[in-house]
Structure formats: C-alpha cells, structure tokens
Amino acid sequence: MIERDDMTFPYSEFQRRLSELRQRIAERHLDAVVITDPENITYLTDYQTTGYSFFQALVVPLEKEPFMITRALEESNVFARTWVDLTRPYPDTGDAIQMLVDALREFGLADKRIGYERNSYFFPAYQQDCIHTSLKDGKLLDCFGIVEEGRICKSAVELEVMKKAAIATEAGMKAGIEACHAGVTENEIGAAISAAMFRAGGETPAVMPYVTSGPRTMIGHATFEGRTVQPGEHVFLEVGGCYRRYHTAMMRTVILGEMSDAMYQAQETMKRALDAIHNMVQPGMTVSDVDNLVRNIISDNEVGARLITRSGYSIGIAFPPSWDEGYIISLKQGNSAILKEGMTFHMIPWMWGIEGDKTCGISDTIVITEDGCRSFFSMERDFTVKPEAASGECIDLSKARKGDSSADGKTEKPGAKQPKKAVSPA
Incomplete structure (x- = not known):
C-alpha cells in the first residue's frame, strides 16, 4: 500500500x-x-x-x-x-x-x-x-x-463529505425553484439546477435532476424533455447532489398559481410524515417499523394519493445509473433489518395521484444518530407558491440569459409579487 x-x-x-x-x-x-x-x-x-x-x-x-x-x-x-x-x-x-x-x-x-x-x-x-x-x-x-x-454505516469523515454533497443539493434545489416560471422549459429548470450544484462545489451526480411539470409528474422517474411549463401548473423537483461520489437527495414542489385545498392537504401530510421521522426514528427500530410509520401517515389522506413505492433507501456512494444504495437497504414492509448509528437514508414520503393527476414530493436525507436522527439540510419544506403565474402570461427569461440588469438570474414582471410560502387556503 x-x-x-x-x-x-x-x-x-x-x-x-x-x-x-x-x-x-x-x-x-x-x-x-x-x-x-x-x-x-x-x-x-x-x-x-x-x-x-x-x-x-x-x-x-x-x-x-x-x-x-x-x-x-x-x-x-x-x-x-x-x-x-x-x-x-x-x-x-x-x-x-x-x-x-x-x-x-x-x-x-x-x-x-x-x-x-x-x-x-x-x-x-x-x-x-x-x-x-x-x-x-x-x-x-x-x-x-x-x-x-x-x-452501510458511515464514519465521521464520510458524513463530513456528505455534508458537502448536501451543500450542492440545496444550491441546486434553490436554483431550480427560482427558475420555475410559466413559459420556461423543464430543460431550463434542469440547467439552472445543474449549474448551481456545480458552482457550489458539487460534481457529476449519478443521476441528473428530475424535473417534471403538470401531467408529466405522474410518470415515474421522468425528467426534463423540453416541455414548456404552463400557467397554473405545479413542478416536481428531485435533486441529488454529489461530492466525491457521495450523494444526498431531496424533493420539493413548486406551484405556479394558487394553492388548492388538495395540494395544501398533501403538503401538510408529507410534512407530518417528515416530522414523525425526525421525532421517532432512532437506532434499534426495524426498517419495517420506519416504513409502517411513514406509510400509515401518507395513506391517511383524503386527496386520492398513494405511496406506491418504498418509503426510503440507503444513500451514499453511487455511480450511474442510480444515486441510491437501495440494494443494500430499502425501507419497505417486511424488512427486519435494524437501524444503526451512522446509517444514512433518503426518506421519500411523496404522494402519487393527488386528485388523480398530480404527483408531489417533499423529502429529506437523514443520518441515524446515537439517539435519533438528523437532516443534512436546512431548507424550507413547504411548497413554493408563485401566485402571479396563474395569470396565464408566460415570463420571458431570455433577457436574464443575455445578461439583462433586471436581476441576478431573475426576471420578474413589473409589479409582480414575490414567491411566498404556502399558507392554508381560506
């Protein structure tokens, strides 16, 4: 050696x-x-x-x-x-x-x-x-x-490297959310995510970002294919940042219009699942216990959605074609594997089929600690809502790409409202 x-x-x-x-x-x-x-x-x-x-x-x-x-x-x-x-x-x-x-x-x-x-x-x-x-x-x-x-159990130095991957993940997600406007293509959103990840020190991930909008969110593992995002639609984003082949991943959702009751209920259901994970998941639980915890919360909804997959998977070192270590441990029913300190998981309490035609997600990458678990991220979980996009007018981002002085990568219509956090519908 x-x-x-x-x-x-x-x-x-x-x-x-x-x-x-x-x-x-x-x-x-x-x-x-x-x-x-x-x-x-x-x-x-x-x-x-x-x-x-x-x-x-x-x-x-x-x-x-x-x-x-x-x-x-x-x-x-x-x-x-x-x-x-x-x-x-x-x-x-x-x-x-x-x-x-x-x-x-x-x-x-x-x-x-x-x-x-x-x-x-x-x-x-x-x-x-x-x-x-x-x-x-x-x-x-x-x-x-x-x-x-x-x-399967990451050492202290591995967790430090995963923190660097998380910086790239968050940078990419923030850029992707900012890039979501009616009139842009899914490719442009994907490009914004990728550029931000690389500028933040991230490296080529095992999978490029998942970006789908409107009805395409119902297609499993679909990503950008040139579709133009329409006013009033939602955009599903899943980003996996990479550093030295170690990955962290997260899902977020953007609504280009007003938040419907169903979408608000979906958001709150997924947040409850993530809260339960952070409050209850700890060493000694079985993988099946964790899956049941998440699945029971997601299943208890009135918007027609389902959790049709595993509820999470191990994540760490990866090469294409996948960023996960799910073949080592996947969080699914019947798996009696025991959680141990140092295990890292991408928790995915996402919801497929809201009102029959929408898929949304809020997810988190966590590490199992001595007495619980913690997230690699600090980003807001709520859906990002951009009410101005419901007007039916498309926003032209070409000026921003040509270096227009209107923004640091943003082009808002004069007098347009700024994106705001989701609130409960009246």
Whole structure:
C-alpha cells in the first residue's frame, strides 16, 4: 500500500476499511475476494472513473497485497487516486477475464477459495462463466454484500463529505425553484439546477435532476424533455447532489398559481410524515417499523394519493445509473433489518395521484444518530407558491440569459409579487 495524503479520506480510513473487510473475508473462510462493483472499489481505494463499463476488479487477498485489473487507459486512475501499488492492465485488444485469471495465478491464488460479487451489475454472467471455466483448481464462492456490510454505516469523515454533497443539493434545489416560471422549459429548470450544484462545489451526480411539470409528474422517474411549463401548473423537483461520489437527495414542489385545498392537504401530510421521522426514528427500530410509520401517515389522506413505492433507501456512494444504495437497504414492509448509528437514508414520503393527476414530493436525507436522527439540510419544506403565474402570461427569461440588469438570474414582471410560502387556503 502507498501511504498518501491527497485522497478523499485520510490514509488511516482506508486502512480501517481494508482491515474490516479482511475480517469478514476470514469469517467467510475465504482466501481472497474479487470486487467488481464500482462503488465498492471506490469505498476501498478511492478509485473512480467514468470508464467503469469496461471490466475492472480489485482483488483483496486475506494476507497478501491487493491488486487491480483495469483497462490500460484506466490504470492512470489507480496511480493518480489510490493507495494501490500493484496493477495488471489489459489492452483494448486483450481479454480482461484472462488477465484476471493470469493475475490470480501469478499471485498464488488460483487454487484458493475466492469470493466474487455474483450479483454485481458489472460482472455479467458470461464473464463469470469464463472465470469458472478457467479456474479449475480453486473454488469460486459468492460473496455479494461483503463490502456493503462496511459501507452501510458511515464514519465521521464520510458524513463530513456528505455534508458537502448536501451543500450542492440545496444550491441546486434553490436554483431550480427560482427558475420555475410559466413559459420556461423543464430543460431550463434542469440547467439552472445543474449549474448551481456545480458552482457550489458539487460534481457529476449519478443521476441528473428530475424535473417534471403538470401531467408529466405522474410518470415515474421522468425528467426534463423540453416541455414548456404552463400557467397554473405545479413542478416536481428531485435533486441529488454529489461530492466525491457521495450523494444526498431531496424533493420539493413548486406551484405556479394558487394553492388548492388538495395540494395544501398533501403538503401538510408529507410534512407530518417528515416530522414523525425526525421525532421517532432512532437506532434499534426495524426498517419495517420506519416504513409502517411513514406509510400509515401518507395513506391517511383524503386527496386520492398513494405511496406506491418504498418509503426510503440507503444513500451514499453511487455511480450511474442510480444515486441510491437501495440494494443494500430499502425501507419497505417486511424488512427486519435494524437501524444503526451512522446509517444514512433518503426518506421519500411523496404522494402519487393527488386528485388523480398530480404527483408531489417533499423529502429529506437523514443520518441515524446515537439517539435519533438528523437532516443534512436546512431548507424550507413547504411548497413554493408563485401566485402571479396563474395569470396565464408566460415570463420571458431570455433577457436574464443575455445578461439583462433586471436581476441576478431573475426576471420578474413589473409589479409582480414575490414567491411566498404556502399558507392554508381560506
């Protein structure tokens, strides 16, 4: 291992992670593990690249020095970012799995008990078949989850990095809310969110912002596709900020018009769910307990809405195609996993199908503390209501893009009211 001081975390943090992994390797009676999931490789080494669609692996023996198999181009990331000293790169004309097999033989592991991530997106079945065929003397065993056991509870230094991701998340959400006006496209709102996240120190997230308006809010995981926002509509925003591959996420809702009774009731229902989370969630509860808490509150509504998904999921290190760690823990009924200090979750008490044709959300990213939980954010939860947008006139933001002096990125009609917090309808 190369001791260095320019990684995301102190060298001692990576030593701890590697030591704990080796304890789990020993407990499973393995001699080595082959790690192929990009999030797990990042967690153990600080390695990252956008080129993870090409085969890559970190091999961690129980006692010997770890080594990496990468595409030749990606070897530069090993030396630039990580503590790993041994690499075996393969050329684009080469066979990645054969390089892995050759390296296992070179380092005396070919006849050992080797764990591999059978369920990894990035170790497909045909590659697994190749390694099973090539390694006749050893024994290959599924060790999926062996790294995730360490990832699920974040250390103090990881939480500090997630706070930086939260700064980017909040900056993006504030910019997105400000950009919501009748007459703009969903793309323009998405652009405002992204620019603000990056200016705030955020990095490329695993998923770009979700921006939908009006009837498109009913489409699951839809995002900006050029639609023009119309007067009187609402806009659903979900933003995931990223720093050093760690993510935090939040949902908010903007109403371009007057708040209806149904939308107000939806807002208050989601706020009650979040209040219950902050008042009641603590170590020792089961995942199912938390889901029932949230689901019962959301289900008790008179606006026709449902919580049709899990009520939250673990969040932390992520690469595309998803920012969540839900495959490690998802908050859903029947899951008996116990909450522990240091776990981090994106809590999503959102409401699908308000009055049959609207979806809204208010969400939060939390960390489980010694005796409760706390949010990474300080933003207002209420829907942002812009009553002036109900007039039917579209606001032209082109002047702002051309540097018009009317605002710092804002263009309000003369005499227009400023956005205000939601209030209960009379």
